Amino acid sequence: MRHYHGTPAAVGRARGKVLVMRSDTQAAGYAPGLPARERAHLERAILHAVQELRDLAGGVDREAADILEFQCALLDDPDFIAEAWHAVEAGLSAPVAWRQALDAEITDYRAGGGALSARADDVADLMLRVERHLFGAGTPHDILDKASGVILIADLLTPSRLLEFEPGAIGGIATVGGSPASHVCLLARARAIPMIVGCGALIRAIEDGSEVVLDANLGSLVAGSADELAPFPRSWEHQSAVDKDAERRQVEPAITRDGIRIGIHVNLDNSRLLRSLDVTPFDGVGLVRTEFLFNDGVLPDEDRQYDAYREILKWAAGRPVTVRLLDAGGDKPVVGLTVPGEANPFLGLRGIRLFQIRPEVFRTQMRALARAAAHGNLKAMVPMVTVPRELSEVRQGFVEAVAELESKGVACRMPPLGMMVEVPSAALMAAEFDTEFFSVGTNDLAQYVLAAARDEHRLNVLVGEGNRAVARLIELVVEAGRRKQVEVSVCGDMASQAEQTGLLLRAGVRNLSLAPASVASVKQAVRDWTDKVVADE
Known part of the structure; x- marks a missing residue:
């Protein structure tokens, strides 16, 4: 047998014959x-x-x-x-x-x-x-027609090529490179197609029509004879039963073996999710990424934003909803707002740093949030905070927004104001910030701590090994939260990875905000977890 490893991009398991997708023309x-x-x-x-x-x-x-x-x-x-x-x-x-x-x-x-x-x-x-x-090739219908439950192997699988296949034609996907953040991975997750990326050039040796098993939960691909691969589906049967039990119990609270209740919140990328997502398994919304309102090249006005926040509050049915102020820049450019041509957008004018050059955009959002806060349990969160002054300036902006609305007789409320901890300086100085809660964004925090781009698949091993360094910074934030008596949560990718749950709980984190698809596995990881030191607290 030959074993290959990649990064999980869409969970699931599959066995089938290989279909090699050639990207060259x-x-x-x-x-x-x-x-x-x-x-x-x-x-x-x-x-x-x-x-x-x-x-x-x-x-x-x-x-x-x-x-x-x-x-x-x-x-x-x-x-x-x-x-x-x-x-x-x-x-x-x-x-x-x-x-x-x-x-x-x-x-x-x-x-x-x-x-x-x-x-x-x-x-x-x-x-x-x-x-x-x-070159007169057109769409390769011969490949599409013979696909039935196949495991696609490709250097690069593009979104439109994936969409050309009929439902059920693809059993799983493994690619040489790629990032879990890519659009084709998003489509694979939406279609429940197991997928791993970043497997490296060695998978090119797997021949068309050969038999493989793909475990995208673990990021593994195994090629071999039918006899060699026979044990895999049997071992999956037990795991599938465990997974189904976790799915059934996802509406139950997440309580560790030591009796510690862990808050499980959901991350929302856009309001379209609300139509298909049940709020019952969640204790609230830990992160609303408001960039979805700014992605068509037109800056949204106050009323449009207000309506969007009201819609999310209504869906949450009284649960807390944490809305992040616009986090543009870096890997999230916004036409007409972010600064083009920066040498390094990740270290430039992004997040709340844009408040300095486009204050009117943020003041519009602050007014919309203050109006929405009058109708539900809404909290506001500031992204990319580096030093205490930035948070103080945003707080003053909210004070002025509320005063302006009240002078016009508009119903509003000053929302509790918290901050993202994504920059190492914010973690190291956490106790100095005038904040009502902390939310650790592990994606950027890990990137800045480890000097490793989070979408560079060749650094996946390094990033995995460096998670303990990230956890130590999280411990500093947790300790600052205890002293200030404010809540600390984690809303980055680590919170969505069940294999990282124990690391976060040991660091003292008691609130996780995660992708909707991860709720069952993370809640199960919480239920399986115990730590005598934490249990004795």
Whole structure:
């Protein structure tokens, strides 16, 4: 047997035959012509690609359609494809001009990291789709037609290629590179397709049609004969029974073996989740990422934001809802707001640092939050806080927003104000902040502590080994919270990983805010956990 390891991107287990997805296109036999002919050829290929994407978008859910519509918008944007036209006019063939132009775009997106890397995969998707039409390949229907419960292995699996497969055609996915934050991983999770990424080049040795088992819960892929792989499904049966029991009990409180009640809250990326998500398993909303209101290039007005926050409060049914102020910049650029061309966006004007240059955007959000707070248990949280002065300035901004609303007779309330702990300085100086609660954002905290980009799969082992250093900083925040008698929670990816639950509980964390899909496994990890030192507190 041959064992391969990657990073879990969408949980689940599967066994099946391998289907190797080739991402390269064949240029053999392509005869370039004059610039006018090459331009016309590229225009036709782009039109065919746009039509394919729109046809796909018409048959998928809203989340998937948003990704495809973003790709269509890129192909419709003259600025996006301008470099390709210039290269054609300079005498390059359509395929060379297209790849050269989009390789430059992909490089720029990858340099941004995080969510920008997800956009890089979207651009790569477009590049390959148009290339297939340039070379007359079109959509590989022979591959789509023979797929039935297969385990896809690919260097790069793009969102639109995944969506071309019929439901049930794919049993699991393993890729050479990639990030769990990519759009194709998001789609795999939404479709309950087990997936691991960052397996490395060794998986290219797995042959088409060979038998493999994929355990995306553990991040493992095993190739071997039928006899060698026979024990795996039997061992999964017991684990599946455990998983089903955890699913059944997810509505119950999370209580450790020592009787310690752990608060389990949910992270919300957008209000669309509310239509399909049951609030019952959660003690509240630990993080509302308000960037979803700013992602269409138009800054939302006060009323639109107020309505969105009211909707979430209504769904929470009296439970606490913690809304994070706009956290733009870094891997979350906002057109018309964030500063373009920064040498390192992760160390630049992001989060609350933008308050200094665009205060009116944040004051609008503060007024909307103060109005919504009059109708429910709403708390406001400040992102990317580095020094106490920043939090004090935001608090003063809220005081002024409330005074302005009250002078106009508008119902409002000063929401409790807390802070994200993402910057090491904030963890080290936690006791000095005038805050009503702390929420540790482990994604950025780990990135800054370990000097390792969180979406760089080649550093996954290093990041895993460094989690203890992150936990020590969390302990400092927990101790500051105890002295100040304020709540401390964790809302980063560590909170969603059941294998990290014990580490966080040992650090003294008593509130976790996590992805909806992780509630059952994390609650079970809490129930299984005991620590004599903590139990004696």
